[in-house]
Amino acid sequence: MHSDTVAREVRRRRTFAIISHPDAGKSTMTEALALHARMISEAGAVHGKAGRKATVSDWMEMEKARGISVSSTALQFNYTASQSPTTPADDPDHPHVVNLVDTPGHADFSEDTYRVLTAVDAAVMLIDAAKGLEPQTLKLFQVCRHRGIPVITVVNKWDRPGRTPLELIDEISERIGLTPTPLFVPVGIAGDFRGLLDRRTGEYVRFSRTAGGAKIAPEEILDADAAAAREGDEWASALEESELLSEMGQDHDQEMFLAGQTSPMIFTSAMLNFGVRQLLEALVELAPAPAGRLDVDDNLRDVTEPFSAVVFKVQAGMDASHRDRLAYMRIVSGEFERGMVVTHAQTGKPFATKYAQAVFGRDRSTVDTAYPGDVVGLVNAMALAPGDTLFDAPRVQFPPIPSFAPEHFATLRANSAGKYKQFRKAMDQLDSEGVVQVLRNDTRGDASPVLAAVGPMQFEVVTARMKSEFGVDTTIEPLGYSLARRTDEGSRAELDRQRGVEVFTRTDGAILALFSDKWRLAYVEKELPDLTLEPLVATA
Numbered sequence: 354m355h356s357d358t359v360a361r362e363v364r365r366r367r368t369f370a371i372i373s374h375p376d377a378g379k380s381t382m383t384e385a386l387a388l389h390a391r392m393i394s395e396a397g398a399v400h401g402k403a404g405r406k407a408t409v410s411d412w413m414e415m416e417k418a419r420g421i422s423v424s425s426t427a428l429q430f431n432y433t434a435s436q437s438p439t440t441p442a443d444d445p446d447h448p449h450v451v452n453l454v455d456t457p458g459h460a461d462f463s464e465d466t467y468r469v470l471t472a473v474d475a476a477v478m479l480i481d482a483a484k485g486l487e488p489q490t491l492k493l494f495q496v497c498r499h500r501g502i503p504v505i506t507v508v509n510k511w512d513r514p515g516r517t518p519l520e521l522i523d524e525i526s527e528r529i530g531l532t533p534t535p536l537f538v539p540v541g542i543a544g545d546f547r548g549l550l551d552r553r554t555g556e557y558v559r560f561s562r563t564a565g566g567a568k569i570a571p572e573e574i575l576d577a578d579a580a581a582a583r584e585g586d587e588w589a590s591a592l593e594e595s596e597l598l599s600e601m602g603q604d605h606d607q608e609m610f611l612a613g614q615t616s617p618m619i620f621t622s623a624m625l626n627f628g629v630r631q632l633l634e635a636l637v638e639l640a641p642a643p644a645g646r647l648d649v650d651d652n653l654r655d656v657t658e659p660f661s662a663v664v665f666k667v668q669a670g671m672d673a674s675h676r677d678r679l680a681y682m683r684i685v686s687g688e689f690e691r692g693m694v695v696t697h698a699q700t701g702k703p704f705a706t707k708y709a710q711a712v713f714g715r716d717r718s719t720v721d722t723a724y725p726g727d728v729v730g731l732v733n734a735m736a737l738a739p740g741d742t743l744f745d746a747p748r749v750q751f752p753p754i755p756s757f758a759p760e761h762f763a764t765l766r767a768n769s770a771g772k773y774k775q776f777r778k779a780m781d782q783l784d785s786e787g788v789v790q791v792l793r794n795d796t797r798g799d800a801s802p803v804l805a806a807v808g809p810m811q812f813e814v815v816t817a818r819m820k821s822e823f824g825v826d827t828t829i830e831p832l833g834y835s836l837a838r839r840t841d842e843g844s845r846a847e848l849d850r851q852r853g854v855e856v857f858t859r860t861d862g863a864i865l866a867l868f869s870d871k872w873r874l875a876y877v878e879k880e881l882p883d884l885t886l887e888p889l890v891a892t893a
């Protein structure tokens with residue numbers, strides 16, 4: 354293994370996720386990116402109801418229909434930047450390698466959605482031009498902020514009526530304290546998307562539509578005079594907005610971006626493929642390359658050191674006929690070669706990587722070599738759990754992935770008392786895998802633990818696996834709590850006396866108080882201000 358090779362591979366890699374609310378256009382944008390990277394020749398998302406072709410995102414649906422539960426997927430593609438003088442990878446022999454790691458959303462929203470964000474170096478926050486910031490985007494953004502992940506903001510659906518750029522910019526600054534620094538401002542209001550004013554060059558990028566948005570939209574680059582002649586008032590107002598932003602200091606600043614304080618912003622129509630190239634260019638030019646990671650002792654494992662990786666998701670087949678179990682790892686350092694025998698830090702046992710796959714939707718291909726920033730699926734990884742470390746000597750162990758704030762709570766019990774032993778065993782297994790958080794207290798005992806989840810799908814996974822893998826029929830019943838706060842032993846007794854509040858110990862030792870609703874929490878906070886009650890974005 355040559356560390357020069359690794360260093361070069363690292364420099365050209367970018368690993369990111371798209372964070373968004375359902376319907377903002379994540380699947381359409383994924384396809385548009387694949388189209389621009391020339392992975393597919395035509396976007397199927399022509400949104401024609403009839404005769405619609407299978408699209409990249411539909412593959413995931415098919416995967417689900419085949420019963421392999423929800424895919425965590427990473428789409429890897431090469432991209433040769435067209436105007437990226439600052440990056441070393443703009444020759445066609447060494448294009449950039451972009452890893453887009455999927456964040457399961459919609460009905461599949463779960464703790465895994467958050468865990469995916471521990472595997473990326475940057476996020477694209479995709480928002481709908483008409484809707485602005487929406488709840489799921491906000492939750493995912495909080496995790497990015499907590500982990501210090503830099504965020505590029507994309508205002509999508511600019512081809513449809515929506516808000517003004519300044520309204521959207523204000524909303525983002527005011528609600529989440531992130532300052533957008535648009536790289537481009539749109540020419541034409543939302544609903545009349547003509548092109549983009551490139552704020553760094555002062556040029557106009559004019560787009561033309563293709564039939565149904567199936568192909569890359571042709572671009573024409575005009576200088577300011579030609580743009581003014583062509584677009585008149587629309588150009589003038591774009592220019593005015595750009596100047597106003599500069600006066601307010603909202604120009605891109607790489608350090609502030611990397612520090613998570615500002616966010617380069619782009620306006621797109623994923624459906625028409627407008628602005629998608631600009632997004633790719635921003636990613637390869639501005640988003641950070643993979644970096645080393647601190648281990649549990651705070652020592653840095655540099656990217657060029659021997660192989661190490663962190664497991665960020667484990668997926669077990671929910672269908673009994675699919676007993677395969679995929680562990681997804683993000684490579685932190687060194688070169689990965691399929692077949693190498695690495696060490697599982699948590700058990701000290703060897704792990705053979707004979708079956709290594711890249712998974713995207715229905716596409717599974719064998720991975721022979723991979724580098725820091727890449728995501729590799731390991732088949733039949735029975736011993737691996739999220740947060741685990743794999744390494745090639747010298748030994749390293751990375752800190753565990755934190756648990757994220759649960760919002761759904763339920764009790765679980767075995768339908769037949771005779772199955773109690775298997776039930777306990779299964780519960781311990783699913784708990785250690787991080788399928789759900791398990792909460793206990795003395796009042797309730799062990800026969801019906803309380804399960805806590807980020808998304809209700811996690812409960813379905815528990816009951817399905819209880820049955821298929823352990824032969825235990827279970828009943829799950831929702832509990833009347835909707836939010837959790839971290840507390841301590843000192844506050845426990847007082848909290849337990851409150852109506853609508855119950856205190857539990859989680860398996861990792863954290864003490865959590867559950868509240869029926871936010872009003873109950875507000876009441877307790879007001880009446881008993883001395884109690885410890887901390888929000889739980891992530892509890893590392």
Ligand code: G4P
Nearest residue numbers: 375376377378379380381382400509510512513622623624
């Ligand atoms: P998601 O993965 O974030 O949930 O969103 P998805 O890409 O599925 O897009 C949600 C809807 O928004 C789709 O319409 C899609 O066509 C539309 N859409 C996405 N990007 C754009 C855009 O840039 N402009 C416009 N005008 N629409 C966009 P749908 O009606 O739900 O689906 P379909 O029936 O059109 O396939």
